[in-house]
Amino acid sequence: MPYLSVSVTRDAAGHFFEVELENLGVGPAIIESVAMRYRGKLHPLTDYNGDLHRFLVAQAPELDSIQFYSSTIIGKGTAIPANAGFQMISVGGPPEEYQLITRTLQRLLQEGLDYEITYRSIQGERWRIRQDSQGPERLD
Numbered sequence: 001m002p003y004l005s006v007s008v009t010r011d012a013a014g015h016f017f018e019v020e021l022e023n024l025g026v027g028p029a030i031i032e033s034v035a036m037r038y039r040g041k042l043h044p045l046t047d048y049n050g051d052l053h054r055f056l057v058a059q060a061p062e063l064d065s066i067q068f069y070s071s072t073i074i075g076k077g078t079a080i081p082a083n084a085g086f087q088m089i090s091v092g093g094p095p096e097e098y099q100l101i102t103r104t105l106q107r108l109l110q111e112g113l114d115y116e117i118t119y120r121s122i123q124g125e126r127w128r129i130r131q132d133s134q135g136p137e138r139l140d
Contacts, residue, residue: 001136005129015098034050046076071088116130
């Protein structure tokens with residue numbers, strides 16, 4: 001079974017921050033949906049063209065000042081091979097930008113930021129991960 005996990009890298013010395021979706025299991029994970037929950041409301045990432053950066057800027061406009069970032073579109077049908085990662089967002093550059101992203105995300109998490117990712121295996125088994133889950137939850 002594919003085993004998705006969200007990995008966060010924080011390198012204060014190198015001023016680098018990254019959120020990556022990793023497949024630590026067997027076989028590809030095929031994304032069905034990605035949504036962010038914030039302040040009790042579910043926000044499908046499709047409303048932001050599958051771009052985590054756009055969602056974060058909508059919730060915290062100060063993040064729009066970050067110039068040194070990379071964000072990858074994720075959506076239905078995105079396949080993440082076994083033992084591979086999918087970079088959702090990374091920020092690197094001046095220390096001020098690193099501090100801004102980490103400080104702002106900490107605040108958003110305290111205000112209830114969460115994620116919900118539903119995916120399937122090539123055999124059709126469906127799974128979901130959330131920030132507070134202890135690994136993938138089988139849906140079938």
